[in-house]
Amino acid sequence: MLFRSFLRQLGIAGAGLAWSPASLARAAGTNGPVVPAKGAPRNPDFNPKLPLTPEAIVTNYNNYYEFSTQKDRVAQLVGRFRTSPWSVWIGGLCSKPMTLDLDDLLKVAPPEERVCRFRCVEAWSMVVPWTGLPLAKLLSKVEPSPDALYVKFTTVLRPDEMPGVARLSDYPWPYTEGLRMDEAMHPLAFIATGLFGKPLPKQNGGPVRLVVPWKYGYKSIKSIVKIELVREQPETLWNTLAPREYPFESNVEPNVPHPRWSQATERDLATGNRIPTLPYNGYADQVASLYPRK
Ligand SMILES: Nc1nc2c(c(=O)[nH]1)N[C@H]1C(S)=C(S)[C@@H](COP(=O)(O)O)O[C@H]1N2
Ligand SMILES: [Mo]
Numbered sequence: 122m123l124f125r126s127f128l129r130q131l132g133i134a135g136a137g138l139a140w141s142p143a144s145l146a147r148a149a150g151t152n153g154p155v156v157p158a159k160g161a162p163r164n165p166d167f168n169p170k171l172p173l174t175p176e177a178i179v180t181n182y183n184n185y186y187e188f189s190t191q192k193d194r195v196a197q198l199v200g201r202f203r204t205s206p207w208s209v210w211i212g213g214l215c216s217k218p219m220t221l222d223l224d225d226l227l228k229v230a231p232p233e234e235r236v237c238r239f240r241c242v243e244a245w246s247m248v249v250p251w252t253g254l255p256l257a258k259l260l261s262k263v264e265p266s267p268d269a270l271y272v273k274f275t276t277v278l279r280p281d282e283m284p285g286v287a288r289l290s291d292y293p294w295p296y297t298e299g300l301r302m303d304e305a306m307h308p309l310a311f312i313a314t315g316l317f318g319k320p321l322p323k324q325n326g327g328p329v330r331l332v333v334p335w336k337y338g339y340k341s342i343k344s345i346v347k348i349e350l351v352r353e354q355p356e357t358l359w360n361t362l363a364p365r366e367y368p369f370e371s372n373v374e375p376n377v378p379h380p381r382w383s384q385a386t387e388r389d390l391a392t393g394n395r396i397p398t399l400p401y402n403g404y405a406d407q408v409a410s411l412y413p414r415k
Contacts, residue, residue, distance in 0.1 A: 163236070167237060168237065168238065171236055171248045172248060173236065173248050173249070173250055176317045178390050180322050181324075183195035184243075184338065187344075188324070196322070198285070201282045202282045207329065209329060209345055209346055212349060213269065213273075214268055214350040215269060226259070229259055231254075232315065233253070233254070236249070238399075238402050240334075240373050240398065240402045242337035242384075244382060244384060245389075246402075250316065251313040251315065251316060252313065253311055253314045254314075255310065255312070256305055256311060257306045259312055260305060263350070266350070270302050271354050272300050273297060273347075273348070274331055274342045274347070277295070278294050293362065294358070300340070304333070304411060309334060309408060313329070313331070325343070330343040335402050336372055337367075339371070366379060372412065373400070373401055385397065
């Protein structure tokens with residue numbers, strides 16, 4: 122599908138300059154934090170040559186069930202969501218638990234930009250320039266203890282600001298996700314605070330989210346307020362709702378179909394074309410060694 126007809130399908134092409142910088146700033150919210158994402162150098166190790174999916178698509182086609190199950194509605198519904206002030210508690214099995222406000226978090230490591238493939242379990246994909254820092258740098262700050270075998274992440278829960286929560290009243294809110302400790306410490310696991318050189322828009326999980334590019338998109342939890350080091354594999358929202366459809370591990374595996382559809386190909390949001398899905402979403406060289414054949 123052509124870019125313009127895609128936008129039309131989203132209902133924003135008719136609005137002309139719906140994706141002008143001013144309207145993007147409006148979408149990001151006037152009370153959003155000031156994040157020095159601009160000027161973050163692009164890390165050459167991460168797909169620097171992949172063509173980016175247009176920003177208007179990345180910021181208007183969102184999965185964020187706290188707001189809506191309709192992808193083209195999320196950006197319009199985040200207006201009341203307050204992302205400043207923001208702080209993240211990091212604790213559990215570690216010797217230095219701490220609460221970092223966003224400014225502290227941004228100082229943990231110099232920001233870098235990474236271009237990453239992003240593959241949703243629903244078989245669509247995009248290519249996104251994130252700004253942020255490796256998750257490992259953040260976790261090292263709290264000095265994890267050896268018995269920390271998993272990391273549990275939790276999204277903020279504010280039903281008053283998140284109109285989708287009440288509509289899905291039987292969901293096990295808040296949204297939670299998890300990684301094995303060795304996955305979390307892998308250099309590809311990333312904490313994003315920016316997108317396209319700007320502060321991370323609320324609809325994309327601003328002000329701070331996880332990005333795990335070799336796993337299906339639902340692992341990349343948005344608007345994080347809590348990171349807990351734990352001994353047991355944590356419960357997660359999707360795994361609790363439908364364990365057969367959303368396994369904890371969730372690596373991108375083209376040969377393993379979802380119970381309701383094939384995972385062999387994906388729809389590229391930039392072009393509308395179906396393209397082959399790559400093992401580990403194209404990151405096999407980096408991460409396959411984490412998963413020795415059983
Ligand atoms: N808190 C929260 N995080 C979430 C989700 C969600 O509904 N709530 N959706 C997930 C899914 S299924 C995907 S594909 C990605 C979508 O990220 P994007 O909107 O930035 O493309 O966010 C993930 N993180
Ligand atoms: Mo997804």
